[in-house]
Amino acid sequence: MEETHITINDIASYLDGVGLQYMATVGLDGKPKVRPVQYMVVRGGRLWFCTNKEKAMYAEMQKSPFVELCGSRLQENEIETAWIRFSAEAVFADDAGDEAREVKKAIMEKSAIVRELYGNNPDHPLLAVFCLKNLQGSLNNLGHVKGLAERADFAKPVAFSL
Secondary structure (H helix, E strand, O other): OEEOOOOHHHHHHHHHHHOOEEEEEEOOOOOEEEEEEOOOEEEOOEEEEEEEOOOHHHHHHHHOOEEEEEEEOOOOOHHHOEEEEEEEEEEEOOOOOHHHHHHHHHHHHHOHHHHHHOOOOOOOOOEEEEEEEEEEEEEEEOOOOOOOOOOOOOOOOEEEEO
């Protein structure tokens, strides 16, 4: 797999274009759990997300912070469909800190649903924000399949480590 220089802003731009991603966590029962999520903002060179402190996802990441994320948007010409997949470690911001409040405000500016759910209140006691660190993954193309002949018109997978 080709290693190239991909920045956190490149990944954020790709995720914004996809819209909806799927994040896997280790469930409290030890089994994988996958749910739709939406990347929110980049701050301090990190991707930030949010969740509710009463959700299972929050409890799962408190117990085991390791996650995988996958996202794609199927193109009309399926061969042009790209997808991203990476593993990372979730790190929750300290609710009492300025960083958490600033991230929550930025998320509320971006997301109408978060504004609505939490009453446009960055200090809402159930709103938690987390960033991802130690990203390891790749951007891929559905047309590139191991074991099949490579074609020049298919984008090659690009690995990244941030």
